[in-house]
Amino acid sequence: MLTRTRDLTAQKRPRRVRSRAVSTLPPLVISNLKPHEVDLAYSSLVCPTCRTWVPINAPDSSRPKLVPHHTEKAGTDDPIRCPGSHRIVSINITVDQWFQRLEEGLTQTDGRRSRRVIRKPKTGATPAVMQIVGGTVDDKTARKLDEAHIRGCFTCSVKDDKGNILRAADLTSRCTDGRRLAQLAAHTKRLAPARRKAQMDREDFNDRRAWALRLLHEQQWEKVSEPVADADLRRVRDTLAALIQTLNPHKTTAPQLTAWERADLMSAIALLATQEEQLAR
Structure with a gap:
């Protein structure tokens, strides 16, 4: 007699089922x-x-x-x-x-959502070159920029019949870049003494700070220099004693050193003896 094998694969869910089974859960x-x-x-x-x-x-x-x-x-x-x-x-x-x-x-869900529109900020106009370098140049650089602009601009210079530059044009008759460069040169010239004084004060402060740090380092090292020197001297002496004991062992059954090993130990002992002499001064 053939036995029916159980199908363990989930079948397609039917939409209409004829069954009298009722779940025990509440409706x-x-x-x-x-x-x-x-x-x-x-x-x-x-x-x-x-x-x-x-x-x-x-x-x-x-x-x-x-x-x-x-x-x-x-x-x-x-x-x-x-x-x-x-x-x-x-x-x-x-x-x-x-x-x-x-x-x-x-x-109700739409009412809880924010309807505020966040617009992108407008991009401003790109500043001119003299506006960018205005706070970074000194009076000499500003004067050179103004002179170079006068030599290359027909509006900002007064020339003779042969084309030689006689002088710079008046500020009112110069071009936009020429007026900005002239104002930059005048502004940096007016602020040059205060800028130099601030720079000198800053350099003086940095020098005094470096000197104070060096003095503090020397004072701190003076407190611990003697213990450190004693520790270095003890370390060198202990190492030297261990090497001498290895070179001349007390036991006769100790392994004998080769000529190369003995030469290396002798050079190390000489170096440590020199260090001990320097630290003991």
Whole structure:
């Protein structure tokens, strides 16, 4: 006798199911659910148990129920039946009432959103070159820029019949760049003494600060120089004693050194003896 094997693959969810099974969960009341979780136009709602959209079986009958469904997608192995399957649904509102509630919810949501328009800031005009370098040049550089502009501009210079430059034109008759360069040269010339004095004060302050730091470093080193020198001297003496003991071991069973190893030890001992003599002064 042939035995039927159990199909463990989730089948396609039917929209109309003829079953007398009823879920033990309390009935779902449509008016108590959120409007956006119900779709009476297509007779479906979001199952509160598994949070998936599930069709309503026989919505026009006296006892509409949710169709049996699984918690996973169709086609998965080992499907698990949702406890909300065959749950009674109480449709106590009409489609028009549900749609009106949905529109009211959308209106309230739109009212909570900000309608303020944030416009992009307008890009200003690019400043001229003399406006950019106005705060970074000194009086000599500003004067050279003004003189170079006068030599190359026909409006800002007064020339003779042969084309030689006699003098600079009046400020009112010069071009826009020429007037700006002339004003920059006059401004930097007027501020030159104060700028030089500020620079000298700044350099003097930096020198006095560096001298104070050097003096503080010397005072701090003077407090710890003697302990540091003693520690260095003890370290050199301990190393020297260990090398001398390695060169002349007390035990006769100690391994004998080769000529190369003995020469290296002698050079290291000589170097450490020199360091000890320098530290002991």
